[in-house]
Amino acid sequence: MTKTKPTVLIVDDMEMNRVMLRDILTHDFEIMEASGGSEAIEIIEENADKISAVLLDAMMPDLDGFEVLKALSRRGLLENIPVIMISAENSPEYIARGYDLGVVDYIGRPFDPNIVHRRLSNVVMLYAKQNVLTELIKEQISQREENNSMLIDVLSSVVEFRNGESGPHVLHIRRLTELLLKELARLDSKYVMPPQDVAMWATASAMHDIGKIAIDDKILNKPGRLTDEEYNIMKKHSIYGYEILDHLNWHRSPLIEAAKQICRWHHERWDGKGYPDGLKGDEIPIPAQVVALADVYDALTSERVYKAAYSHEKAIDMITGGECGAFNPDLLKALTRMSGSLKKKINAAPEKNYDAIAEQIFEGLRERLDRV
Amino acid sequence: MITVAEAYSELNENYDAVLSRLMGKENLVIKYLTMFKNDATYDALTNAVSAGSAEDALRAAHSLKGMCFNLGLISLGTVCSDLVDAVRGGEYDLDQLYAPIKSEYEKTAEVLGRCLD
Numbered sequence: 306m307t308k309t310k311p312t313v314l315i316v317d318d319m320e321m322n323r324v325m326l327r328d329i330l331t332h333d334f335e336i337m338e339a340s341g342g343s344e345a346i347e348i349i350e351e352n353a354d355k356i357s358a359v360l361l362d363a364m365m366p367d368l369d370g371f372e373v374l375k376a377l378s379r380r381g382l383l384e385n386i387p388v389i390m391i392s393a394e395n396s397p398e399y400i401a402r403g404y405d406l407g408v409v410d411y412i413g414r415p416f417d418p419n420i421v422h423r424r425l426s427n428v429v430m431l432y433a434k435q436n437v438l439t440e441l442i443k444e445q446i447s448q449r450e451e452n453n454s455m456l457i458d459v460l461s462s463v464v465e466f467r468n469g470e471s472g473p474h475v476l477h478i479r480r481l482t483e484l485l486l487k488e489l490a491r492l493d494s495k496y497v498m499p500p501q502d503v504a505m506w507a508t509a510s511a512m513h514d515i516g517k518i519a520i521d522d523k524i525l526n527k528p529g530r531l532t533d534e535e536y537n538i539m540k541k542h543s544i545y546g547y548e549i550l551d552h553l554n555w556h557r558s559p560l561i562e563a564a565k566q567i568c569r570w571h572h573e574r575w576d577g578k579g580y581p582d583g584l585k586g587d588e589i590p591i592p593a594q595v596v597a598l599a600d601v602y603d604a605l606t607s608e609r610v611y612k613a614a615y616s617h618e619k620a621i622d623m624i625t626g627g628e629c630g631a632f633n634p635d636l637l638k639a640l641t642r643m644s645g646s647l648k649k650k651i652n653a654a655p656e657k658n659y660d661a662i663a664e665q666i667f668e669g670l671r672e673r674l675d676r677v
Numbered sequence: 678m679i680t681v682a683e684a685y686s687e688l689n690e691n692y693d694a695v696l697s698r699l700m701g702k703e704n705l706v707i708k709y710l711t712m713f714k715n716d717a718t719y720d721a722l723t724n725a726v727s728a729g730s731a732e733d734a735l736r737a738a739h740s741l742k743g744m745c746f747n748l749g750l751i752s753l754g755t756v757c758s759d760l761v762d763a764v765r766g767g768e769y770d771l772d773q774l775y776a777p778i779k780s781e782y783e784k785t786a787e788v789l790g791r792c793l794d
Contacts, residue, residue, distance in 0.1 A: 319740050321712040325747060328705060364739050393743035415746040417698055 310335045311357035311429050316345040316373070317391075318365040326360060326391075329418040330425065342368025346376050349386065356386055357429045360421075363392035363403065374406040383407045385436070387428045391416065450504065453560070457511045464515050468525060473652070474603055475511045480651050481599035482510040486592070488639040496591065496635075506592040509563035513571045513596050516546025528610055540580050543569050563592065571596045576631035586633075594633050598640065601629045617648050681706055684792035688752065688785060695749035706748075707793065713744055714789050719782055726775040734771055735764045738778070753781040 312335040317323045320340070327336050337356070339345035342365050349356060363370040370390055377383045390403045393414040400411045410424055461475040486503050489496035517525060520542050524535045531539060546568030555561040570584060570593035577585035579597070589597075605620035615623070621644050623629055625637055643650075681703060685692035699705045718740045725733035738760040745754030756777040763769040 319716075319718070319744060321709055321716060321744055322747070324712065325709060364736060366736060393739060393746060414743045415698065415749070418700060 311433070312337060312352070312355050313425065313429075314339060314345065314348060314352075314356050314359045316340075316342070316359060316365075316370075317362040318367075319362070322362065322391075325418075326421070329422055333422070333426070341365055342370070342373045345373055349377060349382055350380065353382055353386065357432065358425060359386060359388045360425070361388050361390050361408070363390055363394055363399070371402060371406055374403070374408065378407055385432070387432050389425060389428060391421075450508075453508060457508060460515065461511045464517050467522070468514070468517055474607065477603045477651055478510050478513060478596065478599045479507045481602060481647075482592070482595050483507040484643060484647070484650060485595045485599065485636070485639055488643045489591070489595070489635065492635060492639050492642070505560055505563055506567075506595075509560055509567050509592070510596045510599065512546065512550070512564040513567050513600065514542065514546065515549060516542035516544065516568055519545040519549070530611075540572070543572050543581050566590050566593050567596050569593075571600055573597065574630040575633050578630060591633075594636055598624070598632055598636055602640075605629070617644075678794070679788075679792050681710070681792055684788050685749070687788050688750070690749050690751055692749070698749075709748055710789055711793050713748060713750075714786060714793060716744070718744070722775070722778065726771050729771065731764050731769070731771060734775075735761055738764075741778075750785060753778070753785050756781050 310333060313330060314337045315323050315326045315330075316339045317326070318340055323338050323340070327338070330336060334357075337348060337352070339348050345359070345361070346368075349359065361370045361373060368376075370392070374383070374388065374390075377386070377388070387409040388407065389410040389412060390408045391412045391414065392399070392403075394400075395413040403411050409428055412421060412424065458475070465474060483503060483506075486496070486498070486506060490498065520539060524531065524538055527535065547565050550561050550565045550568060553561060569581065570589055573579035573582065573584045573589045573593065574597070575586060575589070575594070577583050601624060602620055605615045605623060606617060608614040621640065624632070625641065640647075679687070682692045685695070695706060696703065699709075718737050722734055722737035722741060725731075725737055738757040742754050742757035742761060745751070745757060756774075760769075760771075760774040760778065763774055764771075
């Protein structure tokens, strides 16, 4: 941890009180002062990253300590900045109100300077540890995610290379899967999933065509139209992909389980006319439906040996017009809603969800602690 | 000139308690007492009482109380506390509550005046 002194904001309308606290703390803390509630809020907003703790007087003429707490809470500033309330008011109701509004500690007057110092130091240390921990988790997650992505990129490129359809296809599928899942969640709360699941499905989507590795070169790269027999072999890539993953001893890995679903069912259609299992409607897992749509969209808008690239608008028209098979109406609604920004977003780097994921982990941790 | 210890004893207050709380540093006690003596909160209280504003009086008495307790001026702090409690309670006579504060404050200020220059 850094050796610089942590910063403490002292909020009190009485100068003498501020000077007393400053004298106690100045040796070990960097001190900032506010002589009223509104000034305190301003200073905290401007210096949220710098302030390690706030010592807050309860009673002040302009805006009292409780109002300051409410304002900080509304702005989400109480989560990372601990507030200790100091007051000559020692009635239990008053103290309870402070705790209810989110103070971490309450110190009555007259206070013992040593104890103020100790309590403040403890609180600052505790919060500093939690912040370091959060950063550490974020780093670990991003490292792991990057390693995952890298390996999956290698794998997908091998398949694409053999397939002769190199280009940003896999990247697009991933991005489209992420965007569509998020748009679905905005459309209806039943589609909401935790951010780490969105990331997982997007990663899994990159593997949708790995089964093509088992398809004969002559069929895979045939310049002309496939015969019925050849097409039936080609269709087996969905089952092959599923089987390749199924034979790995990673059955409990959620990512592999996700990829298995996607490999097997990314050619199913809403009306049951897809392959290999002819699943219908809700029988097809949502992520597999999403990847199916993404795959069609990207195939339409990309150039292939046998066709030119369609424009974004034309592709959307063809999909919503049912020319590429039936899709879940909700999914089509999501696609139409995000259609305007799709062209721009599809080539942008994937969003980093690490903050959201770390926050999720801490949320779980807090819930577990609450149950103890 | 009297010493700070003598001033506290004349006011029937416990100087040792204050000194130990302030890490045994007499210069700090003198610094805070000087600030207390020059502080305008008592004047604000006096004005609030003569204007009949209970809310302002309560706030000033509350601030004064906090300062007094930190400085070990318990008698003055207690009469301030009485005003705060009475006004919060809703039944009170501001002038009647102010009188003991005035006499305690004047006594305290007089003694401190002889100890601080």
